[in-house]
Amino acid sequence: MLVYPLRAAKALRPAICIATCRALGGRLELVLPSAAVLELYHNAFLIHDDVEDLSEKRRDQSTLHEAWGMPIAVNVGDAMLALALMPLLDNMRLVGMGKALRILQAVAEMARETAEGQAIELAWIRENVFDQGDDDYERMVEKKTSYYSFMTPMNIGAIAAGVESDCVDALLKFARPLGVAFQIQDDILNLAADESRYGKEIAGDLWEGKHTLILLHAIRSSTPSERARAQAVLAKARPRGGKSLQALTGVEAAIDDLVREGELSPRAEATLRERTGRLRASVTHVHKTSEDIAFLSGLIERQGSLEYARGIAAKHGREAKVALEALSDRLGPSVHRSFLAGLAEYVSDRDR
Amino acid sequence: MLVYPLRAAKALRPAICIATCRALGGRLELVLPSAAVLELYHNAFLIHDDVEDLSEKRRDQSTLHEAWGMPIAVNVGDAMLALALMPLLDNMRLVGMGKALRILQAVAEMARETAEGQAIELAWIRENVFDQGDDDYERMVEKKTSYYSFMTPMNIGAIAAGVESDCVDALLKFARPLGVAFQIQDDILNLAADESRYGKEIAGDLWEGKHTLILLHAIRSSTPSERARAQAVLAKARPRGGKSLQALTGVEAAIDDLVREGELSPRAEATLRERTGRLRASVTHVHKTSEDIAFLSGLIERQGSLEYARGIAAKHGREAKVALEALSDRLGPSVHRSFLAGLAEYVSDRDR
Numbered sequence: 001m002l003v004y005p006l007r008a009a010k011a012l013r014p015a016i017c018i019a020t021c022r023a024l025g026g027r028l029e030l031v032l033p034s035a036a037v038l039e040l041y042h043n044a045f046l047i048h049d050d051v052e053d054l055s056e057k058r059r060d061q062s063t064l065h066e067a068w069g070m071p072i073a074v075n076v077g078d079a080m081l082a083l084a085l086m087p088l089l090d091n092m093r094l095v096g097m098g099k100a101l102r103i104l105q106a107v108a109e110m111a112r113e114t115a116e117g118q119a120i121e122l123a124w125i126r127e128n129v130f131d132q133g134d135d136d137y138e139r140m141v142e143k144k145t146s147y148y149s150f151m152t153p154m155n156i157g158a159i160a161a162g163v164e165s166d167c168v169d170a171l172l173k174f175a176r177p178l179g180v181a182f183q184i185q186d187d188i189l190n191l192a193a194d195e196s197r198y199g200k201e202i203a204g205d206l207w208e209g210k211h212t213l214i215l216l217h218a219i220r221s222s223t224p225s226e227r228a229r230a231q232a233v234l235a236k237a238r239p240r241g242g243k244s245l246q247a248l249t250g251v252e253a254a255i256d257d258l259v260r261e262g263e264l265s266p267r268a269e270a271t272l273r274e275r276t277g278r279l280r281a282s283v284t285h286v287h288k289t290s291e292d293i294a295f296l297s298g299l300i301e302r303q304g305s306l307e308y309a310r311g312i313a314a315k316h317g318r319e320a321k322v323a324l325e326a327l328s329d330r331l332g333p334s335v336h337r338s339f340l341a342g343l344a345e346y347v348s349d350r351d352r
Numbered sequence: 353m354l355v356y357p358l359r360a361a362k363a364l365r366p367a368i369c370i371a372t373c374r375a376l377g378g379r380l381e382l383v384l385p386s387a388a389v390l391e392l393y394h395n396a397f398l399i400h401d402d403v404e405d406l407s408e409k410r411r412d413q414s415t416l417h418e419a420w421g422m423p424i425a426v427n428v429g430d431a432m433l434a435l436a437l438m439p440l441l442d443n444m445r446l447v448g449m450g451k452a453l454r455i456l457q458a459v460a461e462m463a464r465e466t467a468e469g470q471a472i473e474l475a476w477i478r479e480n481v482f483d484q485g486d487d488d489y490e491r492m493v494e495k496k497t498s499y500y501s502f503m504t505p506m507n508i509g510a511i512a513a514g515v516e517s518d519c520v521d522a523l524l525k526f527a528r529p530l531g532v533a534f535q536i537q538d539d540i541l542n543l544a545a546d547e548s549r550y551g552k553e554i555a556g557d558l559w560e561g562k563h564t565l566i567l568l569h570a571i572r573s574s575t576p577s578e579r580a581r582a583q584a585v586l587a588k589a590r591p592r593g594g595k596s597l598q599a600l601t602g603v604e605a606a607i608d609d610l611v612r613e614g615e616l617s618p619r620a621e622a623t624l625r626e627r628t629g630r631l632r633a634s635v636t637h638v639h640k641t642s643e644d645i646a647f648l649s650g651l652i653e654r655q656g657s658l659e660y661a662r663g664i665a666a667k668h669g670r671e672a673k674v675a676l677e678a679l680s681d682r683l684g685p686s687v688h689r690s691f692l693a694g695l696a697e698y699v700s701d702r703d704r
Binding site for chain 1: 400403404424428430435444453456471606630
């Protein structure tokens with residue numbers, strides 16, 4: 001359970017939760033356990049996401065399922081979700097019954113919305129349809145990312161600080177676009193980041209067939225024949241079983257050598273090629289290749305989809321800034337307010 | 353999310369929860385949402401267990417990950433765990449703050465204990481050590497099975513009925529051995545059930561290397577050389593990738609044919625056999641075979657381990673009966689009490 005939490009990470013969600021509480025005049029002690037719970041949920045989501053996506057790297061090292069096996073990774077995620085409930089129940093003594101209940105409700109809603117966002121994305125991948133518009137993407141991302149990364153952290157910070165619900169509503173107007181911009185930047189970094197700083201696999205989203213704003217734009221802007229090829233590429237799975245493939249290539253190379261050296265009759269060669277061809281089909285025919293990924297990357301480059309996505313992320317950043325202005329009579333000047341204000345740039349400027 | 357819940361099933365956990373509440377004089381309406389939550393947790397656990405064990409059948413049909421893919425199955429489990437929180441929060445209005453909180457605490461403890469039991473078992477499998485005693489097995493099973501199947505359902509039924517904590521303690525003394533006997537019978541059915549009634553794969557536990565009471569007894573009672581072979585067999589993974597293996601067998605058969613027909617020089621044959629041998633090793637060398645499983649089954653039969661396990665299950669059944677006697681002044685005669693009393697036989701007599 002400590003594998004992911006002990007790796008260097010931003011602790012963005014607890015930071016936002018604490019800053020919100022403090023900016024609104026609340027005390028650190030009252031929000032600390034709830035803030036820690038948010039980080040625990042985040043780590044549980046990461047573990048299960050990595051299993052679902054068959055990702056190989058997380059925070060610069062092996063994913064939990066790569067290091068410990070898939071069964072243990074699934075169970076560690078479940079254990080974290082179970083342990084996260086304890087501090088929320090202990091909150092009763094710390095912040096009183098009413099606030100503790102509202103925090104519990106916020107966390108339950110967050111868990112449901114996050115799973116629903118994930119469900120929408122997984123269904124899109126399974127159905128291999130890429131006709132979603134920007135609004136579909138934003139609705140999915142609001143659930144998948146914004147709820148647990150921005151909206152709920154601010155909501156809980158505000159509950160702990162004891163402010164009224166109209167202030168919470170104003171905070172959510174600030175949090176929502178931050179989350180959308182954050183996810184768009186996540187998608188951009190996945191394609192264009194400096195791998196040594198990024199800590200994850202570059203272009204993993206393309207291998208996984210993720211419906212990013214970038215890919216949706218590139219496909220929407222392409223010719224019908226490019227679109228058909230992209231769809232065919234994206235219908236294929238990620239390649240797996242690298243060792244078998246290597247050994248098979250060894251068999252094929254041996255046949256090539258024997259033919260070159262005149263050791264095989266035409267009939268023997270034909271038989272062996274036909275059989276190894278069938279074997280190769282069973283190992284590889286549904287898998288994406290590096291050329292497939294290069295084709296998708298080329299499409300994205302030709303359509304200017306990265307720039308397009310940067311523009312949309314910036315638009316959401318501006319929307320967040322306007323929403324923060326509306327909160328100025330609630331949030332006096334403080335280091336906490338400055339931190340929150342800085343998020344509007346951070347979400348789309350970050351390089352990891 | 354409805355795939356597993358809509359398949360025919362026993363609804364054992366809600367039945368126990370409701371019967372306990374009613375036998376203690378509590379009202380059905382007050383316990384119904386909590387009882388439903390227990391079934392939801394059970395289904396979430398089943399989905400994730402099936403993923404962890406790579407099981408193929410559940411309730412007579414494909415497991416969720418076989419039918420919908422592993423990513424969706426992991427997320428559906430998470431979504432169920434998230435949705436289960438809502439009725440527990442709504443309980444506040446239904447049963448009042450104090451009882452609702454105690455039920456929430458019981459569920460949180462249950463989720464933690466279940467994940468811990470699962471973690472113990474997965475660690476045993478990963479480390480491939482089979483020297484656990486019956487007491488180790490019972491501790492693991494108390495957490496993995498008894499907590500969420502018997503102890504927490506009775507605990508919640510009692511909380512909803514409003515009884516004091518000494519009555520809850522007495523109920524847990526009844527519930528704990530029921531769960532252990534139930535799991536031992538589960539292990540027995542896995543090896544010896546009528547497949548048409550069982551709804552799961554026969555001998556799946558052996559393929560998965562599960563540390564059942566039966567297998568632990570068989571290994572403990574074997575000769576050192578049998579023990580070593582069992583350990584070597586259990587270190588291997590379940591076979592996967594059947595199609596590639598079939599195609600590879602086709603390549604090898606073609607080489608055999610060509611040799612028989614005099615089409616291959618000795619050098620060509622040697623080269624091809626060496627390369628296909630390497631390929632076979634990469635596809636199969638760590639996988640269990642049917643002979644491996646037959647060896648383990650033979651060991652279990654020779655050591656009388658099924659009968660041994662039946663004896664231990666019966667002992668726990670008797671322990672449960674004694675514990676129920678101690679509750680006779682709390683539980684007046686009723687259909688609900690009869691249902692609970694019947695569990696002592698049911699847990700080890702059931703055939704599915």
